Amino acid sequence: MTVAASPARAGMVTTPVRQSSGAVAELRVVGMVWERELIRYVRTRTRILSGLIQPVLFLFVLGYGMSGLVGTVGGFNFHEFVYPGVVAMSVVMTAMFSALSIVWDREFGFLREMLIAPVQRSTLVLGKMFGGATVAAMQGTIMLVLAPLVGIELTALLVVQMICLELLMAVAMTTFGVFVASRISKMESFQVVMQMLLLPMLFLSGALFPLNGLPPWLAFITRLNPLTYAIAPFRQVIFEAQHMSAVAKRHFSTTVTWFGWPLPTWLELLIVLCFAAIFFVLAVRGLSKTE
Amino acid sequence: MAAVVSSGVERDPAVPGRGDTPPAVEVRGVTKSFGELIAVNDISFEVAQGEIFAFLGPNGAGKSTTISILCTLARPTSGSATVGGYDVVTEARHVRRHIGLVFQEQTLDDQLTAEENLRFHAVLYGVPSSQVDGRISRVMELVALSDRRRDLVSTYSGGMARRLEIARGMLHTPRVLFLDEPTVGLDPQTRALIWEDIHRLRHEEGVTIFLTTHYMDEAENAARIAIIDHGEIIALDTPDALKGSVGSDTITLETADDDGALTALRVAGYRVRRAENGLTVYVEDEEAAVGPLVATAGVPVHTVRVHRPTLDDVFLHYTGREIRDQHGEGGVPMFARAHGAHRR
Numbered sequence: 001m002t003v004a005a006s007p008a009r010a011g012m013v014t015t016p017v018r019q020s021s022g023a024v025a026e027l028r029v030v031g032m033v034w035e036r037e038l039i040r041y042v043r044t045r046t047r048i049l050s051g052l053i054q055p056v057l058f059l060f061v062l063g064y065g066m067s068g069l070v071g072t073v074g075g076f077n078f079h080e081f082v083y084p085g086v087v088a089m090s091v092v093m094t095a096m097f098s099a100l101s102i103v104w105d106r107e108f109g110f111l112r113e114m115l116i117a118p119v120q121r122s123t124l125v126l127g128k129m130f131g132g133a134t135v136a137a138m139q140g141t142i143m144l145v146l147a148p149l150v151g152i153e154l155t156a157l158l159v160v161q162m163i164c165l166e167l168l169m170a171v172a173m174t175t176f177g178v179f180v181a182s183r184i185s186k187m188e189s190f191q192v193v194m195q196m197l198l199l200p201m202l203f204l205s206g207a208l209f210p211l212n213g214l215p216p217w218l219a220f221i222t223r224l225n226p227l228t229y230a231i232a233p234f235r236q237v238i239f240e241a242q243h244m245s246a247v248a249k250r251h252f253s254t255t256v257t258w259f260g261w262p263l264p265t266w267l268e269l270l271i272v273l274c275f276a277a278i279f280f281v282l283a284v285r286g287l288s289k290t291e
Numbered sequence: 292m293a294a295v296v297s298s299g300v301e302r303d304p305a306v307p308g309r310g311d312t313p314p315a316v317e318v319r320g321v322t323k324s325f326g327e328l329i330a331v332n333d334i335s336f337e338v339a340q341g342e343i344f345a346f347l348g349p350n351g352a353g354k355s356t357t358i359s360i361l362c363t364l365a366r367p368t369s370g371s372a373t374v375g376g377y378d379v380v381t382e383a384r385h386v387r388r389h390i391g392l393v394f395q396e397q398t399l400d401d402q403l404t405a406e407e408n409l410r411f412h413a414v415l416y417g418v419p420s421s422q423v424d425g426r427i428s429r430v431m432e433l434v435a436l437s438d439r440r441r442d443l444v445s446t447y448s449g450g451m452a453r454r455l456e457i458a459r460g461m462l463h464t465p466r467v468l469f470l471d472e473p474t475v476g477l478d479p480q481t482r483a484l485i486w487e488d489i490h491r492l493r494h495e496e497g498v499t500i501f502l503t504t505h506y507m508d509e510a511e512n513a514a515r516i517a518i519i520d521h522g523e524i525i526a527l528d529t530p531d532a533l534k535g536s537v538g539s540d541t542i543t544l545e546t547a548d549d550d551g552a553l554t555a556l557r558v559a560g561y562r563v564r565r566a567e568n569g570l571t572v573y574v575e576d577e578e579a580a581v582g583p584l585v586a587t588a589g590v591p592v593h594t595v596r597v598h599r600p601t602l603d604d605v606f607l608h609y610t611g612r613e614i615r616d617q618h619g620e621g622g623v624p625m626f627a628r629a630h631g632a633h634r635r
Contacts, residue, residue, distance in 0.1 A: 109394070113399075113412070
């Protein structure tokens, strides 16, 4: 579709650009928002580095520290257990950070440039979502380097599975982040959100400890957390590629249960997708209210 | 007070597109209120295609609110307006495609280069891929930043960033470029550069320019000025006509023999009045009048002082106040707040 014929425009020296609109134009915008996210990610190396440091701390300090306490069960260590959770953590944090950069965009005015443009809000969220997912998956892939150090074996299939699951996880977290960011108008609130929302979500997701054997109230809260359903399948594919003894499998359980019923993987993935869809709608709405 | 809407186009021979072409901006009885507060009160005016039109008034007078309505960022409470032939309420999307916007606050991504910022904008506004590079080169040339094209915006000075924003506003060949206080907070040299840019854009791209300002000297650049105060247009005309409306040019002479000079000038048909120390002569055009005047006086002239009415005089005349000391007025901070809330 092209723009309707313009009224007389005497005096226009330069030939006016015929602006395109419609699905293709919107797709170009998705691509552009995505590209900007990548450029910014690559350009801020400190962000890549700081995104690595925290998970590495968790992996080696918490992982090895707790190993002494938990001990080796059936030849399997706590740091092997915690590795998938730590990778997921870096993915989630990168995705969230990418989405929450909207708060910065608002502060420095660039959000305005995007919101006044003749494009759909959903297009902007979609671009942001793909951008956040891509950089988060990249960050997660960097974390693969650590696998041999903690004794996790990687196969080609596993790497592909992991990247797919990282993307899904990141999509859900980016849309969630955009929704949250659309409600934050001050930069100061950003730190509060990170601490009040992101850290509890990570701690209550099963990333750092097995979800079986928790007190009922705590178990209940973890089941409300979308991240729980994103991290469980992630850990499952990694564990399946390891040579684990039956004892170890039972001890370091990866299944999420609802009142004792173990959820199949497809349902977990579906739940994550549903959360992503809900957050997407909320994010678009949140941004629509902004201007 | 109802605004006097003069067509203005005929008075400025430099304005292209005069005559039968529809106005670039047409505002009819627009009112905007925020609750109890009336930010803009029943204003009407037209801006001709290719014209530079200035909204002059103190902070909180309703300038930014008017721009927000014309840019479809705010809905008028009543009245209607068209920009580029499109209705700002019912055809908001079309309006947005055909306007360029430069806000008071910066809206660039300073982690991207100038070129990346422009490319982003080009895609947002659906500039066809084949034309993007050409348009970027063109607008960077227009604001004389071609050599900084690949630099990160974070390395730009405030003035350069503003010029880049003006360039970006022109990227998608808008019909009307809105500039909200384009030179606020910049040094005089940079302001002059920006005005060079603006004149170049109008000349070479034929764009209509609608700007707000509270700088008197800046408004002089416009073909026509609307003076807005407390949400109402209190005067609208060319800078010269506005100045003419508050009085003529005056020349004050101190001579060796004031009585002799007075007689000689009166005989020659000048309007002369005895001033405190000398004579005040009312003339049409002070520049052309000084020479003949001194010659006609026929006595040695010690000093010549000329005064031409300024826009400050105009503002004072219409509002009874100086434009500069607007602070402490009851309504002003409230306007600012209501507006600020809206912009966030």
